Amino acid sequence: MDYGHSDRPAGATPLPTAIKILVAGGFGVGKTTMVGAVSETRPLRTEEVLTETGVGIDDLSGVEGKTTTTVAMDFGRITISDDLVLYLFGTPGQDRFWFVWDELALGAIGAVVLADTRRLADCFPSIDYFEGRGTPFVVAVNCFQDARKYRLDEVQAALNLDPGVPVLLCDARQRESSKEVLVTLMEHAMKTREARRRAASGD
Amino acid sequence: MTVQGESADHQWVDDHAGPVVRPYAMTRGRARPVTGTFDLISLVTATRAEVTPEVGLGPEHLAIVGLCQRIQSVAEIAAHLDLPVGTIRVLLGDLAARSLVQVREPQTTAGLPDNSIFEAVINGLRAL
Numbered sequence: 001m002d003y004g005h006s007d008r009p010a011g012a013t014p015l016p017t018a019i020k021i022l023v024a025g026g027f028g029v030g031k032t033t034m035v036g037a038v039s040e041t042r043p044l045r046t047e048e049v050l051t052e053t054g055v056g057i058d059d060l061s062g063v064e065g066k067t068t069t070t071v072a073m074d075f076g077r078i079t080i081s082d083d084l085v086l087y088l089f090g091t092p093g094q095d096r097f098w099f100v101w102d103e104l105a106l107g108a109i110g111a112v113v114l115a116d117t118r119r120l121a122d123c124f125p126s127i128d129y130f131e132g133r134g135t136p137f138v139v140a141v142n143c144f145q146d147a148r149k150y151r152l153d154e155v156q157a158a159l160n161l162d163p164g165v166p167v168l169l170c171d172a173r174q175r176e177s178s179k180e181v182l183v184t185l186m187e188h189a190m191k192t193r194e195a196r197r198r199a200a201s202g203d
Numbered sequence: 204m205t206v207q208g209e210s211a212d213h214q215w216v217d218d219h220a221g222p223v224v225r226p227y228a229m230t231r232g233r234a235r236p237v238t239g240t241f242d243l244i245s246l247v248t249a250t251r252a253e254v255t256p257e258v259g260l261g262p263e264h265l266a267i268v269g270l271c272q273r274i275q276s277v278a279e280i281a282a283h284l285d286l287p288v289g290t291i292r293v294l295l296g297d298l299a300a301r302s303l304v305q306v307r308e309p310q311t312t313a314g315l316p317d318n319s320i321f322e323a324v325i326n327g328l329r330a331l
Contacts, residue, residue: 014307015246015248015274015305015307016274017307017309017320018246018276018307018309018310019244019309019310019320020243020244038328038331044278044279044282044283046278047281047287047288048289049226049289070287073278075243075278075282077276077279078327078328080323080324080328081323081327084320084323084324084327085244085274086324086328087244087278089243089278106242107242107244107309107310109321175331179328179329179331182328183325183329186325186328187325189321190321190322193315193318193321
């Protein structure tokens with residue numbers, strides 16, 4: 001079956017540790033593509049059914065009878081070792097599902113914000129969100145074929161990013177390229193954590 | 204009626220028709236689990252090889268126990284059983300209350316003692 005090293009007698013050994021990374025960005029920027037490129041299985045889809053109270057500022061005119069909305073999230077899994085499993089979650093594209101993001105971001109080790117230089121503004125909400133929350137993130141510019149090429153410092157300036165935030169080019173379809181993005185994120189998250197710990201201990 | 208049972212049903216009930224049984228029916232109207240919080244990446248494993256049907260356990264409970272013979276996250280259980288995560292959480296609460304599943308809540312970044320998990324993930328990714 002599909003599940004790597006998880007095939008062991010039920011309940012016989014301690015369960016592995018699970019950690020998660022989020023893949024965010026605008027609609028159609030390649031989030032699910034990236035999740036699929038590095039996962040050990042094709043991306044799975046999970047759904048949350050929301051009641052009307054959760055939908056918040058939606059314009060419900062014309063669909064007043066609609067009381068629930070379904071938010072779908074695509075995700076994948078990478079078994080790092082017998083003790084460690086990494087999950088990658090593509091965040092729901094629409095801004096109105098922030099409360100689903102809150103649940104996703106809780107405990108997340110970091111986030112990849114995918115950007116498309118033809119529609120750079122689409123990734124602003126994701127960047128704002130992770131900056132506000134203090135979640136370590138990197139910006140990966142997905143290189144679409146017909147997109148004009150920009151230098152990374154141009155993208156960094158256009159996004160008004162903190163200089164410490166890594167910006168890199170990627171091809172979300174390519175496993176190696178997507179792996180490199182995740183490694184960069186993990187290194188950045190580790191540095192961020194160390195810096196915060198030093199700050200907290202007053203060194 | 205002739206005995207066409209299943210095939211006759213399948214004519215009318217495809218994915219577009221929506222679920223035949225409403226998610227809330229499977230949880231008997233409950234929106235929250237009796238115990239536990241069940242993060243999307245909480246890992247679940249069954250404590251027994253199989254469970255015989257008993258009062259209070261429906262086919263979905265048994266399906267979860269079957270699925271969790273291998274370690275699964277809450278999100279994976281929901282995806283494989285094609286049910287909303289909220290429904291899965293309620294069903295898992297029932298199973299946890301009967302000690303039929305063991306659950307491990309995920310590690311939070313703040314709770315990490317050192318960099319070993321970061322390093323393990325980086326090395327693991329490079330080795331993929």
